[in-house]
Structures are given as structure tokens and as C-alpha cells.
Amino acid sequence: MTNQCCNSHKNSEKTCCSSTVQSSTKQEKSSCCNHNEQQTVSTILNSNPSVETMSYRVHSMDCAACALTIEKGLSKLKDIDEVKVNFSTAKMQVAASNADAFLPIETEIQKLGYSAEPLNSRGNFKTYEIAGMDCSSCAKSIENHLNTNPAVKSVSVNFSTGKMKIEHSNTAEDIIAEVSKIGYKASLPVNKQSSPKAKNKNGNALVMLSGALIALGFIGSFSDISPLLSTILYAIAMVISGYKPARSAFYAIKSRSLDMNVLMSTAAIGAALIGEWLEGATVVWLFAIGNYLQTKSIERTRDSIRNLMDLAPPEAWVKVDSDLIKKSVEEINIGDIIVVKPGEKIPLDGEIILGESSVNQAPITGESIPVDKSIGDSVYAGTINEHGSLDIKVTKLVEDTTISKIINLVEEAQEQKAPTEAFVDKFAKIYTPIVFILALVMMVLPPLFRFGTWGEWFYKGLELLVVACPCALVISTPVAIVSAIGNAAKNGVLIKGGTFLEKAGTITAIAFDKTGTLTEGKPKVSDTKTLTGSEGELLSIALTLEDHSTHPIAKSIVGYANKKGIPPKHGELFKNIVGKGVQATIEGEIYYAGNPKLFEELHISLAEVKKYVQDIQSKGKTVVIIGTKHSIIGVIAVSDTIRETSASALNALEQSGVQQTVMLTGDNEGTAKLIASEANVHRYFAELLPEDKVDAIKKLQNEGHHVAMVGDGINDAPALATADLGIAMGGAGTDTAMETADIVLMADNLDKLPHTMKLSRKALTIIKQNIWFSIIIKAAALVLIFPGFLTLWMAVLSDTGAALIVILNSIRLLKFKE
Template identity: 40%
Template structure:
């Protein structure tokens, strides 16, 4: 498919009708007009001049072909009419005021000529399109307005006809401006993509387009520059702003060996980075692509409005005819007065506000979440997030950090830490890393162990300072006769849900480590925030054992938990939960994929990982859950605003239509009701983009550190 940027695309209903016409062309079945982003997608090789003719009928036109490498690729056209529209509308208004003030001083023919000139300047495009539509029996907003203008002038309502033309032109301009504001907010988000990189080639530096970078290339990124694509630091040390990917404002420290995201900004120093992904495969490129795609997915509400609008306009024309002829025929009403009322009904019936009630709000909601590092893959998922009542969490890597942490130590001999550190010093096992991290807090220098051997089912044995030691689970103590107090301590650690790591020599136990997966620091506050945002039930689904699950659930305040579940049992539990409420499942996007797919909404944690981006409906690009309540709050607000918009759009029209019963509806009241509804709907939708300065996430996790965490230490003699 070839993509093109469009200008003059200000009417959602017109865009739908143009799309239907283009799809009737040869090879045009797959063609698509993306109103929200102002783009056109057509199959390669399709006859573009024929497409451009259809676009021209409704005042739209192609700007240029799109592409990531295009310097203006993410720039949106300023607005559908540009500065000329402002000039034309201003000129029309001046002529209208002049004619109104000079009605008593000039000949009637001169006054009419000024009114006609003012109407032609502001309503020429609408009138020409409407005339063409009448001959084609195509009934849309332009057709309604053209019939209304012809009718008003035919009965001598020059002043009101001109006012209708000017106000409608202003309404169209403001409507396009509102939609463009939403598009530009998305464009600002997409502009984070870097365009050039400094490639180190044979010891020389040269500036290249990021599209030319290959895996294995070495690039130089100076302070203030953007990292061109996903890579690994091979030289240098700096802090990097990753907000383009994760939404986190706090910089992340990077040094040799660390991974970096394309689109991140190097804050200070110089980094040499080896490219590990071509730009089109990078996390940033995928995020930007998915965000743009997300704008175009239609929610159930939007689909209903589009179907409704298809039949709404012909119905309004029929009602208008009935208003024109029924009162005079059945009740002896004045033909001229009721013809005038019928014209007003035509104007009231404009579906602009109704059609705009959803897309601006949806684009604004997706953009607002994306700024926070929350990738919502479509309007349908945004709408669904606002309806969630129950959230199910995976435990490991979601509610916990997914890395072992020493929670409790029981020390029997002073050499405990030194011996444990010596044995685990060169091990890469996750439990060993947890032990070393704890030992480092107590010992500045650690001895070297020799003859380190793995004992299957127990742990390891080693020699330190010519003496034999053992480190491992309870079975590693089988050579000892344990005193009752140590047996009780072991039983208590297991009761608390900890993984046991014991250290002993040939004669006695030196100490015990109680290790568990560390609970995320934001988890407890998160549950409170979710409850405040209308989540009634929080459930943990884990394959871990009962005691460990109970400990985590109690610590963070979950309403329910289910332990010892295999992947297929998690899916079954999700199915059971969906019978009673709308449920979201949160996991890491890999082993929880079946459960994520089964839930009404799948939410993955990933910090930009490919698997997370591909798997879920919503991706939290941070490595924590802190911003989930904010995403739910935004989606609920979007849903409320859409309902409010629909109510306002239909309510104002209904009130105006009711004025036809006593014959009080005038052309200017009709156009003001339509214009007012459109402006109100647009402004309310755009408020979603506004962030209050005092808005803060209550729980702020410490990125990548163990600050604030500590283990309980008991000093005992065996």
C-alpha cells in the first residue's frame, strides 16, 4: 500500500463518502482514507489521477508520499483551509455588515448584490459541491446547505441566507481546526524519531540517514543528541532520557554493556553504540507505527455513529419536506412561512457535531496515554479500558520485580556472610546474585573459594581457607544433626514463603537466607489508586506455591489470589472471571500470552520489548505499573466525553427542531445550533490533551535499584 498525506480533510462524513467512491475504482477495494491522521492508503499501481479527481470534488488534495525517512514525514498540514480561509471569511463578514448597515441607504439591487458577493466568497466551494451532489442524488452536508441557500434566496431571505453561508464557512473552518489540533498533538509525539546518525566507518565519522544503518554499525552519540536505533553501549558512560519510549521523565544511567532505545536522548558525555536493530525494527519505530495505526481503529461507538449518519441525512431531508408541505396542506398554514421552516430543518440536520463526537476524543486519549509511555493499540481498546471492573495480575515480573531478593537472614556464626560470599562470588545463578548483593552490604572484601562443585538436588560444596563448606537448600544440611531451634527457624522461613539458602561447614550451620521475589515498591499504592478509579476487584494468578502467593497478596492488598496455576489453568480462571465482569489481564507478554488473549483486555509490561508490543492490546512501556491508574482515568474520561458529546449534538438539534412546532425556528438559530454543537464537541474533546500541573502519580518506583528495600537480620547462636 502507498501512503499519502491529505489536505482539506475536515469533514469526517465527507471522508467516508470519498473513501466509498475511491473503493469503487479499479483495484480500489482496499483503499482507505484515515480521517483521524489525515492520510490516504491506496494499493500500489492504482490510478492516482482518478483518485485525485474524487478528492477534488470535496476540496481535498494529496500533498506528498509519506515515509519515515521523509524530512516532513511526520509534519501535518497546518489546517484544511490555511490562511486564505481566514481572509475569505473575514471579507465575507465585512461585506455582510456593510450590506446590513446600508440597507436603508442603497438601492435594493445593490444591497442584494453585496449579500450575494458575501455568500459567494464564503460559500462558493460548498455551493459548487452541493450542486454536483444534487445532480448525482448524493445527499450530504453540502447538499443540505446548498438547498437551504437556494431556498432562502428564492423567498427573498438574502440577509439570513448570507449569514447562514458565513456561519457555515466559519463552522467548517473551526471543525477542521479542531481536528487538526488533535492531529498535531499526535504529530508532536511522532517527531521524536531521529533522522540522522553519526556513523563511525574505518575510524572516520560521517553523517548518514538512519534508514541506512545496519546491524553491527557503530554510531557516535554526543550530549543532547538522539540515539538513532536500538543498540548496546560499547564505550562511554552517561544518563539517557528514555521518555520517548517509556514515558519516564527520570533519566536512566547507561554504561558499557547496557542496552539503549532508539529515540532516547543522551544527556551528557559521549556514547559509542553498536546498532542491534535496523530502525524499522526498533522499539521506537514499532511504537510510532502502532500509535498511528491506533488512531484509525473504529470503536463500537464510532461504527454506530457512522452507520447512523448514513441514514440520518436522507431522513432529515424527508423531515424537511414534510415540514414544508404538511402544515399548509393539512392545517392551512402559510406556504412561505413553512417553506422557510423546512429550510431551517435542513440546516439543523447537519451531522457534523455528531460525527465529530468521537474521533477527536479518541485521538486525544491515545496521544495523552502515549505521552505517558502507555501504548494503546486502538480506540476500541481505549474504550474497553474505561469499562474494566476487574484486573488480573501475573505475579512474577508484574507485581514483583522478577528477581530474587534476600528478605530475611538468620546468622548463627560471624563467618556466615564471608563464607556465603566466597562460595557464590563467581556464580551467575539468580539466587547467587541475590546472596552476593546482600553480602556486599556487610563485607567489603570477600575471600576466594576453591574446589566449587555442584551437588545435584542440594546446592554446592567448596573449600575456603582449607576448610570445607556447603551452601544450598535444606538437603545440603543432611550431614548434620540439626538442633530444634534451627529446625524451627527453617520451618518458619518456609512458612513465610521464602526460598531457603543455608550455609554450613562440616560441624554446624553458619546461617540461613530467606529469599523471595521482591514486591514492586509501587504495588501497594497501586491497589488503592485502582480502587479510586473504579476497579472493584484485583486478582493475582500465579504458578507459585500457596504461601508465597498469600504473602504477596496480603502485602499489597489484593482482593483475591489463585496459586499453583499452570498456563492453561490461568486461561480457565480468566474465562471464569469474564462471566461475571469485564476483565483485564496484566502480564509480561510472553508466558502469559494465552491469558492475555483470553481476557477482555490484555495489558503487557515490557519497557519496549518486542514480545510485549506484539502480544497485548495495551503496553506499559515502563517497567512498572505506576501509570496504569492514570491510563484507566484517561480512558474513563474519554468515554464520558464521547457520551456527553453525543448527548449535546443530538440534544441541541432536538431543541432546535422542537422550535418548528410553534414555527419559531429561523435559519440563523438553526446554523447557530449546529455550529454551537460542533464547537462545544470539539473543545470538550480537546480538553483530554490538557494535563494539570499538579497531576502526579502517587507511587514513584525507584528505577533499577533496591533503594528502600532491606532484609531482616536475626543474630542467633546455634
């Protein structure tokens, strides 16, 4: 593989960034930006304590301009004092002079083309589990029905996750009763560890009874039994299987919804009116079976989240003095000491204060090999203590643990509509009423103009009614996305929504930050060269200068000096020289530690060390020169090692369809070339300042690539934001990475990145398969209506059967492996 140097700064200054406090500078900048974004809201609060605030999470924003649009749109509302939207975190703060001003906000945001959910809601805002939905039109019917209730302020039902978020002023029992009216079952989650599964044994028995009655009636029609008796059996079967959809259809019509229950009930009643009792009963029975099978299949996709919830145990052994007391995890506070025995799951995030063990972190990070843990190491809820008893100091409450955040983020992700899903939903909203009207026209116009009998065209119209529901098409995308996101979460990868899943499937180039991503990020001192004084003197000065820096190279020098027992000198007036190094005053004289460019700018001769520096750099090592304004004291060489998994991960990415792998680094040409060769990247951009990484991403985009950027989620924030897809690595325990990136690799390596790319491409393929299959089935059914080849029960079978096939095809993503 040929490495191509794409140095965007061929004539620019060389930077080794050895002593640059880049990370801290970025953090200061970030915190400053956050401060500025919230400053106005805080100022209003301080000047007027009566002002109330609300925080929201805003969905569907795809650029910073969206945030500005929302700010301008909401600022026009009555009694709204200030609106601030942060695109990066997808959060919005609203200040208002009274509580009523917040009521129209979510509706207004929907008008602007976005959606929002309160983070600190007022009123009785709850989440309910909804059982019995088999397509997204069911969710819409529930929303429309509940919106007619004056006690309901806002409601959102998500078919994919089977959950309803609702703000209401009446009791939970009232809401559950209202949902049951329309034919579905609502319930509050039992606890944080598990969610109730829908059980409908009575309903299944009734469907079986209905099928038996239809069979008896059909057999009776070939015997001497009165036709009236067969008709009665068919009618009873229709009532048994059709009561629930008919009741749902009544409330759907009442709330002006046109869902499958309405269409199917109309078709069944119409069939009965024209004497086709067997057809009507079969339609209702097939519909009931289809609904049951679809519901059972969709439950499998929702189990991916329930399984995550069951990872962390609900109770823990807490050390109180010399006793061990079993407590619910909800009762345990930060600072409590819990004891985890060998083979047990760790119940809460914490820090080991006593004991050593190997911990299986696969449930969180997807890593198959247990990680050795000892005193001072962090552990996560839901991971498994392989051997050795551990005393753990709790660092996070149950709702703040890493596994809880993963569950929340995955649920939020599954509630987001991908572009394809949003398009299909819009199409369905137009398609269904048009075909419904066409069915009515078909029933009336042809017989009026004597093109056939009323009964013939009425029957064709009923068939068209059944075909009018695009159930398979509407369900084609969300089930695939939920399955893929669930699969990724199980393998230690967080995909923040369908939008990012689809984007990942189109990526053609991936850019990697070098330090800490392709390499270990833990450089070590490999060589020292002194020109004046001893090695101890050189290291003492270097320790004094670098001790105030958080850069990995600076830390490696500090660690090396400390390991050798070198004491620091007394320094003052420390100063960071961005991109070049640091300086400080030691014993009245200014000392510098930095790259060659720093000393060239200070007009200090490098003649004595030039050849040594070139030799070191040619070996892929970074040099830190120590000196004063008058002379060079010595040189320290530092090297970083490539991760064992980097080369194999990049090779796997190439096999998964990624055309370009690119390394971005601030290191010199020699170091970049060596690391690029070891990692097997196609290209590299060397000698980049932090802001230059953005230009490198744009260069790749201008070449026609869809670009993903892989970094740590903090230092590489501008490049992550500029790329089409931002991927953060090492998300376990890193809240910022989980909050800001589009995709988060929970493990601190690239092992799961190829799986993520393959999974995304597979998801796109399955979504396309589902959409085309649904369209072809509908088109075939429509064509077969007119020559009379399609019967009513065949129309139902084409709809429910197609939906079931689409669901089963999507569920394959749950089992997808590398």
C-alpha cells in the first residue's frame, strides 16, 4: 500500500506540539463558548428572579442555521424573553415571564420542521409502554384520539420503541383507560430494570376460535347443513376477530384518522353487506393473525433495549461499618462502599478501593477479552466481576451510570426518524387518502355509466380499500433502524439515530486523529541528548517546564523524570506558546521547551543538534528541545506506539467498502510517514495545527467523499463537527464523547468500527429491499384488482403478509455479525 503525503502545509511551520497545552486550551475555549451561549439567559434570570426557564432537547437539526431559525421563530411568541439553542448538544434553553408561555413551544417547533422534548418538564409528564401497535398508523391514531382529551397537553407515540410520552393533568388510570378505548394497552414501566411485555393469551384463543368457526362454516357449505348456519358461523367469527379492530376504527374515525383498522373494518362490513360472509370473516381473521405475528416479531426488536436494561442488577451489597447490607440500587448514594463477589455483575459505576480482578466489560464496550482491574481503576454497572472480591466506592447514582446513559441514548436514537422514514411517512399520508377516495369513486362511477354491476364494482372498491393501507411500506424503515441500533448497542457502539445510521452506510472516507486513536496516545521517552550539564539537570528543567501541560508528550516527560526520581526546580511565569512549546522563568532566566520552529523564531542556533534532530525525526520520533535564549541545553526524544488493533481494523474497513482511510496529525513528516505505513492508511495529512484538521476534512469532501472523522470527542470537536459523521472513541466513562458525537465506540480501540460500517451498509440494503418489496406487492395487488384475479382475502394477505415479511427481513439485523 502506497502512502501518499497530503501535507496541506508544505511551506508552513513544523510543529511537534510537544509542549502545547492543546487539550486544556480547547476545553477553555469550549467552556467559554458554552458560557457565551447561556450568558443572556443567565443575565435575564439574575436581573429578574420571577423569570422561569425550561430546557428542551431539540431533534432533527442538521446545521447551525437550524438553531438560529428556531431561536427567531420562538422569540416571536408571547411572553418569551429569551431563547438559546445549542446545535452541538441539541439542547435549548427558554426563559419566559410566566409558565403558560411554555405551552405552545413544542407545537411551534413542529411548525418549523423540528421536534422538541422537555428536559425539566412541568405538569404530569410521563412515559407509558404501549402494547398492540402493529404499524405507525396505530401510533398516529392513539395520538389523535388523546389530543381530543382536554386533560392532555401534548402526546407523542413512537411505534418503533412502543412508548408514549404524554403530558396530562388527569391520572395515569384515566390515560390507560383512554388508550384501551381505541384498542391498545398502556402501562407505566414497572421499574428501571425491565419493561413489561405484552401478554394477550385470551386474544390468541379468540383468534383460534374464530378460525375454527370459519373452518366449520366452510366445511358445512359442502354438506347438507343449511347455508344460514354457515353464515351464522361466519358472522360469529367476524364479531370475535373483528371486535377489537372495529372498536379501534370507531375511535380512529372520531379522531379523524384513516388507519388500517378503519380500512379493514370497512372492507369486512362491506363484504357482509353484499353477502360475501366467508370473504368478510376471512379478511378479519387474516388481519387478526397478521397483527399477532407482527406484534410478536416487533417485540423481538424491542427486546434489544430490554436486554440492556436487565444488565445491571437491581440490588447491591453495601458495606456499613463491618456489616454487609443488601439494598436496592436506588437507595445507594455516591460515596457508599459496595462489595461485588466473584461471578457477580457490578451494580453501579464506581472506583475500586480494595481488591483485584478481571472484569468482563463486553456488555458496555463489546470487548470480548476481560480487562484487569486494580485499586484506583473505574468499573461500570452491568459489567461482570470474573474473579476476586472487589470493594467499590460508588461514583454515580443509578440514573447516571454509563449503562443508564446508554439505554437513554439508544431509546432517544430509536425515536428519531431517519430521512428515508420521514419521506415514507409523508408519502403514506398522501397515498392512503387518495386511494381511499379512488375506492369510493370505483364503487360508484363505473356502475353509474353501466360498465358493470354494482356488486362487482363494490367488491373491487373493497379490495382497493384494503390495498390502500401502505402498512408494509411504512414499517419498512423503522423496524430495520431499531434492529440495527439495538445490534450496535449490544456490541458496544452507540448510534445516535437513524439519520447517522444512514450516513454511516454512505461513508467513503474515514479520517483518524493519530494520537490516542491510531496510536496508544501514551508516548514514552526513548532518547535524551545533553549538550551542557548532566542528564539529571536536563530532566529537572524539562520537568519544571512540562509539569503544567496536559499534552500527552509533556506528561510522558514528566512521568519519565518522576520515575528517575528527578526533582523539579522552582519555576514561575509559565506561558503556553500555541503549536510550538512552553516557557517559564527558572532562577531568573527564561527557559523554553518546544519544537525546532520555536527556537528558529527565537534566532537560537540549532547547528549542534540539527543532524541529531533529523535522525530522530526520520525514525518517527518527536523531539522536544530544551534551551534558553542563548543556547541549547539538550534534546529529549519521545515516541508513540501504534495500537495492536489499528492495522487490522483499517484493513477490515477497506473490505467493508471504505475507499479512503486518512490520518491527521500535527507531527512532522517523518513521524507521520512511519505511523501511516504501520497503520496501513491510504493517505496522511502531516504538520497540522488543530484548526487545520477542519481544512483537511473539507479537502476530502471537496474531492467528492462522504467523510467520517474518528477522534476522542473533545480535542477533535471542530473536525468531528465538520465531517459528515462524527465518531468518538472510548465513550465508556466519557460523558462528553457520548453527548457530542454522532456515533460512539464505547471501547478505547477501533475494533468495532468495521462492524459499525458493515452494519450500516447492511441496514441500508435491507431498507431498500423492504421499500421495493412493499411497492411491488402493492402495485401487483392494484393491477390484479381490475381483471378480477384478486380476491378480498388475497388483498388482506398481500398487506399483512408483506408487512410480516418486511419485519422478519428487518429483524435479521439483530443477528448480524462481522
